[in-house]
Amino acid sequence: MPSHTDKLLDQIRKSIRDDSFVRLTLSKPKDPTGDLKKVLIKYVELKKGASLSVVFRYQRKDLTKNFLLEEGIDQIKSLLSETFLNANLLTTHQDWALEHLPNGKQKWISKAPSITQKPVRSHDKVKPQRVQDQGFLVELGVVSPAGQIQKDKGDKFKQINKFVEIIESLIPRSGLQERDSIQIHDMGAGKGYLTFALYDYLVNKLGQQVEAVGVEVRPDLVELCNSIARKLSFNGLSFEGGFISQYDIPSTDILIALHACDTATDDAIFKGIQAKASLIICSPCCHKQVRQCMLIPEKHKNLVGHGIMLERQAELLTDNMRALLMEAHGYKTKIFEFISSEHTGKNLMIVGERRKNPIDTQVKWDAYQAMKAEFGIERHYLEELLNQLS
Numbered sequence: 001m002p003s004h005t006d007k008l009l010d011q012i013r014k015s016i017r018d019d020s021f022v023r024l025t026l027s028k029p030k031d032p033t034g035d036l037k038k039v040l041i042k043y044v045e046l047k048k049g050a051s052l053s054v055v056f057r058y059q060r061k062d063l064t065k066n067f068l069l070e071e072g073i074d075q076i077k078s079l080l081s082e083t084f085l086n087a088n089l090l091t092t093h094q095d096w097a098l099e100h101l102p103n104g105k106q107k108w109i110s111k112a113p114s115i116t117q118k119p120v121r122s123h124d125k126v127k128p129q130r131v132q133d134q135g136f137l138v139e140l141g142v143v144s145p146a147g148q149i150q151k152d153k154g155d156k157f158k159q160i161n162k163f164v165e166i167i168e169s170l171i172p173r174s175g176l177q178e179r180d181s182i183q184i185h186d187m188g189a190g191k192g193y194l195t196f197a198l199y200d201y202l203v204n205k206l207g208q209q210v211e212a213v214g215v216e217v218r219p220d221l222v223e224l225c226n227s228i229a230r231k232l233s234f235n236g237l238s239f240e241g242g243f244i245s246q247y248d249i250p251s252t253d254i255l256i257a258l259h260a261c262d263t264a265t266d267d268a269i270f271k272g273i274q275a276k277a278s279l280i281i282c283s284p285c286c287h288k289q290v291r292q293c294m295l296i297p298e299k300h301k302n303l304v305g306h307g308i309m310l311e312r313q314a315e316l317l318t319d320n321m322r323a324l325l326m327e328a329h330g331y332k333t334k335i336f337e338f339i340s341s342e343h344t345g346k347n348l349m350i351v352g353e354r355r356k357n358p359i360d361t362q363v364k365w366d367a368y369q370a371m372k373a374e375f376g377i378e379r380h381y382l383e384e385l386l387n388q389l390s
Helices: 004-017 069-082 135-139 154-174 193-205 219-231 263-274 288-293 307-328 362-374 381-389
Strands: 021-029 036-046 049-058 062-068 084-091 095-100 106-111 181-187 209-216 237-241 254-261 279-285 331-337 348-354
Touching: 004 021, 004 069, 004 084, 004 095, 004 106, 021 069, 036 069, 049 069, 062 069, 069 084, 135 193, 135 219, 154 193, 154 279, 154 348, 181 193, 181 263, 193 209, 193 219, 193 237, 193 254, 209 219, 219 237, 254 263, 263 279, 263 307, 263 348, 263 381, 279 307, 288 307, 307 331, 307 348, 307 362, 307 381
Parallel strands: 181 209, 181 254, 209 237, 254 279
Antiparallel strands: 021 036, 021 084, 036 049, 049 062, 084 095, 095 106, 279 348, 331 348
8 A cells, every 4th residue: 555655745746737736845853953944845837847846944044946846756755754754735626634643653634625726836927925906017017917927027026016015014113004094195106006006005905095196297107097096996096297396295194205316305205294294205316416515525535536436425425314304303214225236226215204202303413414514515405395394
């Protein structure tokens, strides 16, 4: 009679043949003190052929390797013989479990399927990730109707999911989930990739009531985005024409401005502070204003002796000063890499979270003035805007 291990391997082959394989987990190491704790296996279709993608989960890291089918099944057999006691195979038709009992015997268990939906097999297809409604990705040309990422949209897809991941971490801290309705303004919305993604996450994942407005100066993009919102029944989402500096925002909960050029980022930050937004999320683009008015002191001449270094120094100063001005107006700020520079050069993000309790902001104002003096910066556009609130 075949062993229970042979039965498991047969079920793996069968589920791959009929495309019902979901995943296989190997667990309960024979040596509990060993570094390898678990192995996770899924079936994928790669350029080299049908394969098993194997994640080796160690104490402090994961290591992923891809094996062609029979090579992968041999790997599973070896791991069950030498390293692990238990195995759980999930298929869309049935679940199977191989367990070792305290008396040394094996137990073979079958159960009703815990997952009945077939997973995406191709690495090039859209995984569920954090986007709930794939419709807007199709309408905006990021993925095909069949769910494949368009050839030139891989970076955009990563950017959208990374943005939603950031929102996912910010919303619980902001307390916005407790609101009956959330107001959003996306300043310089462009084609609306991130506006749609934010609306989708809040409405379709969190179940929030949302009123979102994308502000964009190009009429063709405003018309396009409004037509997509109507088609998808995103009833709380609309797009309006206008310049950031001239658009009036009486109140808002979340203000975003991704890649607003030069001082348009400052206009957006000012609008957010003025409206007392709970969250201000910016990804700056271009830094001409500060660079043009920097007076580099002699002791810093060698630091910025080359044009590219002067440009980068201006970028660092501009965004640090923006963060300090936000801190001086009641926000807790964080500056970080939004997405790897491999995917986009415009990858810095400034996030401001409005403090619930007031703090002494004078130290932030003093730090801003010291930085301004140190680098001979005569003026900062955001400071001039914020002076209107005094």
